[in-house]
Amino acid sequence: MSLGSVPLKYRISIDRDQCMKCMRCVDNCSYGVFRVEDDKILIDSRKCTACHRCISMCPRDAITLQERPVDYRSHPLWTVEAREDIINQARTGKIILAGMGNALDYPVIFDRLVLDACQVTNPSIDPLREPMELRTYIGKKPSKLDFTKNNADVELKTKLTPNLKLDTPIMIGHMSYGAISLNAQLSLAKAVAKTGTFMGTGEGGMHEAIYPYQDHMIVQIASGRFGVDINYLERGAAIEIKIGQGAKPGIGGHLPGEKVCSDVSCTRMIPLGSDAISPAPHHDIYSIEDLAQLVRGLKEATNWEKPVFVKIAAVHNVAAIAAGIARSSADAVVIDGFRGGTGAAPKVFRDNVGIPIEAAIAAVDQKLNDQGIRNEVSVIASGGIRNSGDLAKSIALGADAVYIGTASLIALGCRVCGNCYRGLCPWGIATQKPELVERIDPEVGAEHVANLIHAWTLELSELMGAAGINSIESLRGNRERLRGYMLDEGLLNVLRVESVGA
Amino acid sequence: MEVEALVIDAKGMHYTPLNRKIREAVASGVKEIILNNVLGQRFICDGLRGDVKITINGVPGGDLGMFMSGPECEIFGDAEHAPGNTMDEGTLVIHGTAGDAVAHSMRGGKVFVEKNIGYRGGIHMKEYQGKHPVLVVGGTSHAFLGEYMAGGLILVLGIGHEAAVRDRGIGSGIHGGEIVIRGDVNEKLLGVGAKKVGFTDEDLERLTPVLNEFCERFGIDPSPFLDTSYSRIIPESSRPFAGNYTWE
């Protein structure tokens, strides 16, 4: 018995009157949608991923894309996805993998939070003309100042442990070389160096080409320990232990052998062509005390000169876990919400496991505040931050800074088609094919990413100024400047935010 | 110029000043360091580089030689959890037993344990280019030996014991390297993706230098071990889980 084929996801058509047969679509599509026969461009729509590469390169706007050109009988429960997944699994008997972040239609809490602005009782501040301070230090802070007093002379006794100094509270999250191309990583690295901020290496080691930007790199140590040796640890501006990831909490990762080319193999320090398997847990961390050990082990190895962050996926008990992390020598807790992106994750995890970042930030901030240790550790939020509004709201809910991932890739051309796992990214991002990778010019890519960070920074300044705040410290955890719109009481309580009008 | 061995009395000392002293000594050209009265200090030689021999008298704490790259440590006493954790190069010679997760993620160098080790020995060991990590255990190992192994060699001799490994999950998820165990191993003890193959004369020839070095380190006569009464366990595939997934 045959299940037959499922309908097309996208239909591509060419307006033949407009088309000038420049063949850019044929050259640009790495999925093989277009081919030329007898001087005619033929189309195989079934291969299309909606990456928009052809559309963006067509000089005549001759290409049209239609999503789901074939209707199913509509049904509120048996969605198209539900039906097609079943057909897929009936055929294969396998776990379904998917790319990018959570694709289910959960309400976005950010879109139900609104920010405040001054009217009369205090003046808004114009950031174009008056000072506006976004400088953010990530790392441990003392609970109180220690000093000696000699008459009028006050001598500082507190010794600050190393902190990262950010010019703007926007960092770029961990995307490894292997998951993304070297040119993509290089673009991001140049951008963070330009904008005075930092980015993560991901669990892929550090390629030589990144060395010039190492002062802006946060080196990751994950369960696979790929690319990790003492040189790598010493190169980083900070070290991040990855426990989990918002797109797939509780499971490890596989970089398929076919993506392990010779350069990736060198950077990760693994054999060519073999799967790079990151186990689900770190096998030297089976408990919170073991985590504290690894934090100290890393600090000890690097002479206590590097801040150490710990990244966890936002899961139900995120607040208590973060409080445990804060009690170790860790300098920052990174919380990755359930909308976090990924190259590939089992779909059932991507869409069903974990909690939204908004609730996670609020819960973590509250727990740390209740325990009197909020200011002693930094909180970095990530997972679905789309614009400066999300950024401002994250900080007002209690984050010190955010990591962006998908947003920075969109600045490099990504159109969120979600086919990263296939290694054919026509934008040269999620691929190791040299002819595709070279589509990114790292100088140009860096400019776009830096533009994005710069624009959000300007907007954040404007939002703060409108709220009468001229220093980022005063926005952090300032729930008074947020109101919930159409959020239920339970969630308002978790967020510690009042309703609009209240 | 010959520099004299540096002797440090580690009694009651915290590991940070201890490591600092070791690092300073190595930087100043000391080639031999003796640590006395070690008890429970973790992270000894953490991230240490250089050509130095360190003798540890006592029982060091966990993560001995973590991220270490080069030195040789000889321990006269037992080691706790994860000696050789993510070690890059160098040697640990342990005159005693060791705890769980020995040689975790070790990428290069050698760890020799005279007696027994705990659970998950050699977990996720991996090799890369010229680096080929080796873990040799004189006594026995508990379950999940060589779990997730991605390269290198684990050798378990079971000296003085009827079976070198009696626990389950040997080589579970193995996708590189080899596990060699003295005597026969019941197939039922093998983990997912591991397979047992015959141990040949060529294998013996290949492993003889390792066997000799281990025996020499602990003053054992190697001749009883130079035969083919071993089980060799290797991956069924370098991509053990690739078949579990389909794409969206």
Next chain:
Amino acid sequence: MIDRTMARMDGSSIKKALSLMDERGSGEGAGYVAYGIYPDYADCYAIHVFFDNLLEPKSMVDEILQKWGRIVHQEEIPTYEQQDLKKEHIPWRYFFKPYTDLMVGTTNPDDDNVKHLVMTINSSIEGALVFSSGMNLGVFKAAGWPEDVANFYRIEDYRGYIWLAHNRYPTNTSGWWGGAHPFNLLDWSVVHNGEITSYGTNRRYVESNGYKCTMRTDTEVVAYLFDLLGRRHGLPSELIVKALAPPFWDEIDEMPEKQEEFMRVLRLTYGPALMNGPFAIVVATKDGIVGFTDRIKLRPLVVGEHGSRLYLSSEEAAIRTMDPDVENIYMPRAGEPVIGRVLE
């Protein structure tokens, strides 16, 4: 105003000065605090309470005070009916000595004991609100115009070496008695002109350190911040002001190395205490007063000096009302503390 020799002044001149600034208020709240007014009970905490009635709330306050210490003396605070001031509460005062051995894990058990009592009463006893809790000092406030409030308490009958006064134009809460300034906790009293845009952050920080915000207005966090940084962390006034209204980063970056490190560490340690938005604030303790404004000077502050006396006010005219012969009048720099310390 302060007399640095601790010579005591009665409340008549500050009453006049405050009345001069009626334009700044709305007749919904005014108040005064004076230091040195209770020499007969100088070693007792003078606890001023607004009672809604003298039945349940008072018996509960009596009970909790007697559990935690000894009431040396108590009485209704004398008040005098004013036509335009509705007596909504009964102001009461206790002179109280806490049992030192009841508070553990602290270096100043008496203060912590009283702080705990204030927080407990204000958050859990309905119909009772402690609005003053320091030694040898007292807050007198109500909803009304400054002269009515002054006459209601006859503040000219009190003699103190430090006086703060405030005239309110409420926005956050309607003119209720508890919302009038000064706000006091233990030795700290605060008057504040402006609105603190960082209130949410500051509030979470003081709450994280065991304070409960019960006055429904932003100013009370200032009292708690001074108590936390000054009393519990031991920072001198200059440093407290530098923590609450720090120099800008570009100024810190330019400082000599040691000073740069000091300011950076101070700013990082007390980031959540940084106060944003427009404010001019004067804080008093028994040792002196300190006045400061926000970092970009959005509210006015004028200083006047005359011999041992130091005056701080929103307007010069108010200072000249108190002291027509005042000598040195100037406007301090934003974020720079103006300090008047009593002479030893």
